[in-house]
Amino acid sequence: MIDWVSDLLFWIVFGSILLFLRGRRIFWTVGALGMLLLFNQFFTPGFFHLQVLDGHLYGSRIDVLNQGAKVMLLSLGMVLVIATGGVDLSVGAVMAIAAAVSSRLLVTEHLPAGFAIAAALVVSILAGAWNGVLVAGFGIQPIVATLVLMVAGRGVAQLITEGQIINFLDPTMVYLGNGHLFALPFTLTLVLLMLGLAFFLVRRTAVGLFIESVGDNAEASRYSGINARQVKFLVYAFSGFCAGLAGLVACSNIKSADANNIGLYLELDAILAVVVGGTSLQGGRFYLVGALVGGLFIQTLTTTLYARNVSSDISPVPKALVIIAVCLLQSESFRTRLARVVRPSERVLQPIGSRPPQKPITMTSHDSTES
Amino acid sequence: MANSLLEIVGLTKSFPGVTALDGVDFALRGGEIHALMGENGAGKSTLIKVLTGVFPRDAGETRLEGKIIAPRSPREAEGLGISTVYQEVNLIPHLSVAENICLGRQPTWLGVIRWPAIANRARAALARLDLSLDVNRQLSAYSIAVQQLIAIARALDISAKLLILDEPTSSLDRNEVEELFKKLRKLRAGGLGIIFITHFIDQVYEISDLITVLRNGCRIGCFATKDLPRIKLVSHMIGKAVHQVEALEQKRASAASIRSEAPMLEARGLARKGSLRPLDLDIRPGEVVGLAGLLGSGRTETAKLLFGVDRADQGTVRMNGREVRFDSPRAAIRYGIALTPEDRKVAGIIPNLTVRENIVLALQTRRGSWRRLSVAEQAKLADRFIQALGIKTPSREQTVRNLSGGNQQKVLLARWLAIEPKLFILDEPTRGIDVGAKSEIERLIQSLRQDGLAVLFISSELEEVVRQSQRVVVLRDRRKVDELREGEISEGAIMQSIANPNLERTGA
Amino acid sequence: MIRLNPKYIPLLATALVLLAVFVTGSLLYPNFGTPRVAVNLLNDSAFVGVAAVGESFVILSGGIDLSVGSMVAFVGILIAKLLQVGWDPFLAMGVALCVGTAAGAVMGGLIHFFELPPFLVTLAGLFCLRGLGFVIYPESIGIDHPFYGQVLPQLSILVAPKAVLPFTAMCFLSSVVVGTFVASFTRFGRNVYAVGSNENSARLMGLPVGRTKITTYALASFFSALGGIVATFYMQSGNPASFVGLELDAIAAVVIGGTLLTGGVGFIPGTLMGVLILGLIQQIIIFNGTLNSWWTRIVIGALLLVFIVLQKLISRGGDRETLVAAK
Structure with a gap:
């Protein structure tokens, strides 16, 4: 009975949010999330069940929020990197490094948790800055530059942990990934705090404008006096910071630092979250909240597959299919091909005169035909 | 056949x-x-x-x-x-x-x-x-x-x-x-x-x-x-x-004479291997200097050197008597130089950003990352220029990609006018835009000149150069071959300078 | 008066690194330089090597293939499963090669027709193949087919006293030979270079760009699948969870082997050297005994960095000449 009421309330709120977002880019991301939730409402028993234990909320949807925190954190950094036209493949490795640094300082060196966390974050920022130097300083392509840290990063993490899996019980560290605040998982607060920070960083300053400008047209940005190097350096460092935080949450979740497995393949989830969130891989316009919702979408997908007894080993397959589907929908050439299949009457070859008169709205495509 | x-x-x-x-x-x-x-x-x-x-x-x-x-x-x-x-x-x-x-x-x-x-x-x-x-x-x-x-x-x-x-x-x-x-x-x-x-x-x-x-x-x-x-x-x-063509030439007679002030910009022996041979160039406030020559004669290359897009490997540039050295557009902008590039789409507009964002870009860059113009300030600035330059756009939030070439060019002009430049380099500002927008831009250039701006005007249309300029520097094969002063400027004279193989760096 | 063609500089650097690593190992450990160690080296790095040959083609064409590790694991479990249910080993291998090649062609098709970024498509391939491996069987399957137990060990050559060149190593070396031949002596191979160097020019020169790209990914996946088969010889088992991150080793070997990550420049024999360098570093760390295996990754990362920066410096120098040509 209570569930009925809460479900109804949930859908009313969700529906109104959707209605409110009509016409915006993020509408489609939220809509896709809604479809997935709707599927669960009808076909996954217990997915919408909520209960209160010790004053904390529990349930699949809460799990999604909690488990999705890592991807959401990563996607906040990733979305800015992708907006500049780059990509950061090293975030998974940076997560492992952050986990290794914090637990080593905490357990092996017996330092206070606050210090361990701060040190891990500083190291993560340095790792991101390293990527930034390669991309912005040396002008190496982002995929290649971040590949270096992707390869070496886990080695560094293992070096720090000396190949051990370090377990810890420190309450502060454990709270990070398992604690509750206002009846909800603390990780949610963390994500919102980071969203606030990212929002402040890019939208309350001019950095966001510069990021979009550089990602959309690097050459014109240079002519306008934008310091692309500085902008790029900043986003990679920020991505490192986000990855560090995600790494702390990840090791706190399992109360141990496993340099081999923390954040494995999570860079892919983060890229996917950004793309689902409406940001193009070509760079340019970016959507912070979209990336977060994209992260939620992916986690919901994963949780749905779990709930339907799909083994965690197989769950990458549907994810891959979603990646391809979303990218195809963004791909210009797929859309034109699709349009041609859907409306075969508008084929390219037509006799003179049958063409509908077109109003010249723009000169741009015309210019492009002349070099 | x-x-x-x-x-x-x-x-x-x-x-x-x-x-x-x-x-x-x-x-x-x-x-x-x-x-x-x-x-x-x-x-x-x-x-x-x-x-x-x-x-x-x-x-x-x-x-x-x-x-x-x-x-x-x-x-x-x-x-x-x-x-x-x-x-x-x-x-x-x-x-x-x-x-x-x-x-x-x-x-x-x-x-x-x-x-x-x-x-x-x-x-x-x-x-x-x-x-x-x-x-x-x-x-x-x-x-x-x-x-x-x-x-x-x-x-x-x-x-x-x-x-x-x-x-x-x-x-x-x-x-x-x-x-x-x-x-x-x-x-x-x-x-x-x-x-x-x-x-x-x-x-x-x-x-x-x-x-x-x-x-x-x-x-x-x-x-x-x-x-x-x-x-x-x-x-x-x-x-x-x-x-x-001939009728247009007479309009220029009404132009005011050059102000005999010290040059705002003096370039001496400015050169870059493979792009420009040593070139001298003076531009005074309130003066439009035309840069004429065939395609590939070094016009755009000159603009790029002056704006710091390319680094000069020889020569000096003085702004108001002080020697300066630009290794990036950013440095040039700091000295009040602005440039609308020849290729609007490649080096000019940011296609997927809005008219407002495109207009505030240079001003924002000069203010730096942290002193962001508020949304209200941005809107005010954009609206002012949309009105002043007659930019035809449904709203200031329209993406620039969807504007016509002429309006895109006006957005670029607005971007630079917002920083109140001292020297404005215009590289083919009227290329590929309709006649109406063209004459509006020409009028704008003259009014800027009257306000005391120094303008370097580059165009492949000779009549335009003749109509706009108080002085014309003629380039051929990446070098300066002639400089025409007020009274000497005509299409014929420019054509002659370009064609005459005996001319080499006369004038200042 | 011999002017060194700049495209040979990375290859030369690779050869020097290989020599340096080998000399270092020999000086440190007396048994290091023996033929037996050399043969072991070839055996241990055989499946990476075969996959790296395929990866070389993709990188030469200006793309990247991240699905290598998953493909090797997928083929491994596929063959193990097929043998378990009583298939003929050759039929099983044939099927594995066909499935692998087809998967590559599909990825190439997505990349070419819909202009999707290669890293993303092959990333999806990585996910898919990894998952499909678990669909076939979620755990490791040992292979006890007589072909594996009795025939394979006989397919080896005594190259020196106490040094037997196993069949896996022969597969590796012949892959290098075939790869070198395809890259240097077929129209397809030359088209790969052209597409990687400048796709737009290649198209305007009338080269079959689309076909070349799709074939490249199909060929790379063929080599990855072959690498998977070699891995079953080596491991005598198939495991869907194995070889995570193998693609990084393959890419590292290709880059350290002197192939330009931006495409268009490189040699397959360079990849052989790259694979050997990675193998030697591992051997040194094993010989040392006190160093831990994670040092391998760090050293590989460092070498990768050195080569990437080296390439950047070289291409920056070369750019000046071709600036106009490149538009």
Whole structure:
């Protein structure tokens, strides 16, 4: 009975949010999330069940929020990197490094948790800055530059942990990934705090404008006096910071630092979250909240597959299919091909005169035909 | 036209929002060099790309030796005997000369490439052009001119009937052009049909038999070169009768005289290897200095050096008497220099950002990342310029990509006017925009000048330079050849300076 | 008066690194330089090597293939499963090669027709193949087919006293030979170079760009699948969870082997050297005994960095000459 009421309330709120977002880019991301939730409402028993234990909320949807925190954190950094036209493949490795640094300082060196966390974050920022130097300083392509840290990063993490899996019980560290605040998982607060920070960083300053400008047209940005190097350096460092935080949450979740497995393949989830969130891989316009919702979408997908007894080993397959589907929908050439299949009457070859008169709205495509 | 090699009838091609070719006819006989002329945006390149199958056509018919053809790719066109050599040498710089000539049609034995045969074939192909090179060296080891010839050798290596040369001389010097023409004459004598696209009027008169003029996607006419006076050709290309050009010149008489102040910018011996030979240039406040010359004469290169896009390797620049050195546009902007680039789309607009964001960009850059203009300030600024410059846009939140060329240009002007520059460099500000916007921009330039701005005005349209400038610096072959002062400036004088081989760096 | 062609500089650097690593190992450990160690080296790095040959083609064409590790694991479990249910080993291998090649062709098709970024498509391939491996069987399957137990060990050559060149190593070396032949002596191979160097020019030169790209990914996946088969010889089992991150080793070997990550420049024999360098570093760390295995990754990362920066410097120098040509 209570569930009925809460479900109804949930859908009313969700529906109104959707209605409110009509016409915006993020509408489609939220809509896709809604479809997935709707599927669960009808076909996954217990997915919408909520209960209160010790004053904390529990349930699949809460799990999604909690488990999705890592991807959401990563996607906040990733979305800015992708907006500049780059990509950061090293975030998974940076997560492992952050986990290794914090637990080593905490357990092996017996330092206070606050210090361990701060040190891990500083190291993560340095790792991101390293990527930034390669991309912005040396002008190496982002995929290649971040590949270096992707390869070496886990080695560094293992070096720090000396190949051990370090377990810890420190309450502060454990709270990070398992604690509750206002009846909800603390990780949610963390994500919102980071969203606030990212929002402040890019939208309350001019950095966001510069990021979009550089990602959309690097050459014109240079002519306008934008310091692309500085902008790029900043986003990679920020991505490192986000990855560090995600790494702390990840090791706190399992109360141990496993340099081999923390954040494995999570860079892919983060890229996917950004793309689902409406940001193009070509760079340019970016959507912070979209990336977060994209992260939620992916986690919901994963949780749905779990709930339907799909083994965690197989769950990458549907994810891959979603990646391809979303990218195809963004791909210009797929859309034109699709349009041609859907409306075969508008084929390219037509006799003179049958063409509908077109109003010249723009000169741009015309210019492009002349070099 | 029974003996036509190539015959095109009613070729039409449109892109979203624009008709690039509108029922164009064209004919070419073997043993003939046929020039295709037109201003930027006339449709020359589109015609070639449709002909060679890069773009599909919307309508029209093409016949090669009487047979209807419709190639769907450059490969198919090559198979039919139509080969193209593009301005930006489309070869593979990392591979050897021999391989570049034979790529895609290497002699093989049971699928195994016969490398010695490739070298021989490449030597033979080069020999047809009287060239002898080390064919095993990497292509990038040779100069652009030689690469150009290698590209032609490649085109001729298959049994080409028709050779298309798309602005092949843009990056060649005088001797290299001479060399190329010698080869072309030889090929013409051999019966090859050649379509020659260029901006250089002299070269057209030097080599071509026929001239077809295109304007705005339409064929204006086909003329025998020897019967077409130059002034007629120019008037066909720009679409203005000769007397109109003269009438425009008189308006300039009302311009105020130069203010005899100290120069705001003094460049001495400014040069960069491969782009500009040492150049002196003064610009005073309240003065429009025109930079005239043919395409590739060093106009854009000068602008890029002054704005710090390229680094000068010689010479000095002084702003208001103090020596300055720019290694990036950012540095130049700090001194109050602004530039609207020649290629609006590549270096100007940020296509997917809004009009507002495009307008505030330079001002915001100068303020730095942390002192962000508030949304209200941005809106006010954008609205002010949308109104002042008459930018036609549904709202300030419209993405710039969707504006017309003229309005995009105005957005760029607004971006720079927002930082209140002291020196404004305008590189082809009126290219590819409609007449209304053109005259608005011209009026704007004059009003800026009256407000005491220094303006460097670059345009390939001489009449525009004449109308706008108090002083004209004439460039040829990447060097300054003349400087015309108030009273001496006319289209004729500029043309003479460009043409006169005896002029070298007179004036200041 | 011999002017060194700049495209050979990375290859030369690779050869020097290989020599340096080998000399270092020999000086440190007396048994290091023996033929037996050399043969072991070839055996241990055989499946990486075969996959790296395929990866070389993709990188030469200007793309990247991240699906290598998953493909090797997928083929491994596929063959193990098929043998378990009683298939003929050759039939099983044939099927594995076909499935692998087809998967590559599909990825190439997506990349070419819909202009999707290669890293993304092959990433999806990585996910898919990894998952499909678990669909076949979620755990490791040992292989006890007589072909594996009895025939394979006989297919080896005594190259020196106490040094037997196993069949896996022969597969590796012949892959290098075949790869070198395809890259240097077929039109397809030369087209790969052209597409990787400048796709737009290649198209305007009338080369079959689309076909070349699709074939490249199909060929790379063929080699990855072959690597998977070699891995079953080596491991005598198939495991869907194995070889995570193998693609990084393959890419590292290709880059350290002197192939330009931006495409168009490189040699397959360089990849052989790259694989050997990675193998030698591992051997040194094993010989040392006190160093831990994670040092391998760090050293590989460092070498990768050195080569990437080296390439950047070289291409920056080369750019100047070809600036106009490149538009």
